Amino acid sequence: MPRAQLPLSLVEVALGAALILAVALGFALATPVPDTQGAQLTAYAEDTATIIQTDPARHNGTTRLGEVVASQRAFDRERGNLERRVERILPANVLFNVRTPYGSVGTAVPKRTTTGTATVLTGSGTVRIEVWYA
Template sequence: MRDADRGQLSIPVIEAAIGVVLVLAVVVGFTLGVPHPDGTERQLDAYAHDAATVLAEEPPRHGGATRLEEVSASAARFERERAALEERLTRVLPANCMFRVTTPHGTVGYPRPAGVPVGEATVPTAGGPVTVEVWYV
C-alpha cells in the first residue's frame, strides 16, 4: 500500500484558505455592490398623487368647487388659470421634478421626455379627467 506516501493538509491551512475565500467574497460583494430595489416610480407616483390631491382640495381662484374643477370646466377658464396652475405646481413639487397636467381643454407644464420613469395620478372632475404626470429632471 502506498498510503504512507500521501500527504495531508493540516487543519489550520484549510481554515486559512476558507477564511481567505470568505474575506475575498465579502470584499467583492462590497466592491460590486448589491442591487437594491428601485423605488423611483413609486416615489414619482406619490409626488403626482400629492400634487393632484392639493389641486383637488384647493378652493378655486374664480369659480367652481375646486381648482381642478375650475380649470376643467371650459377652455376659457383653463386659459385664464393656466399660468396660476403652473406656478402652483412649481411650488408644490420638489425642485428636481418636472410636471405636466393634462385637462380636457389643454395641458400645462413641460413636454414629457421619452424613456424616463414617470409618476401619474388622475382626478375625475365634472369637466373630465385631469392627469398629473411627474418625472425627475
C-alpha cells in the same frame, strides 16, 4: 532541524473565511442598485394631485382642480394659476406636465425618461400629472 507546520484546522478556517468574503463581495458588487427614482417621482405626482384636489378654487367655490376642468373657458382663465401652483408644490429640480380634457400645462414629457404619474378622475374628465427630474 524541526519544521513548523500550521494545524490543518487553521488552514481550513482561513480558506472558509476567504470563500465567505468572496461570495459576500460578489453579491455586494454585482447587485444592481434598485431604481428608487420612479417611486419618488410617483410620490411627487400623487402629492401634487392631492394638493390641487383640496386647494380652494379662485372663482366657483369648488376646488382648484374642479375649477380647471369645469370648461374650456375656465381652463383658459386658470391655466397660468395652475402652472404656478404646481411649480410651487414640486422641488426645483422636478419638471411636470398636467394634462386635462381641455389642455396641458407645464413642459412636454421627454421620451425615454423615468416619470412618476398620478391620475385623477373628475366629473369633467381625467387629469393626468407626470413629473420627472430635470
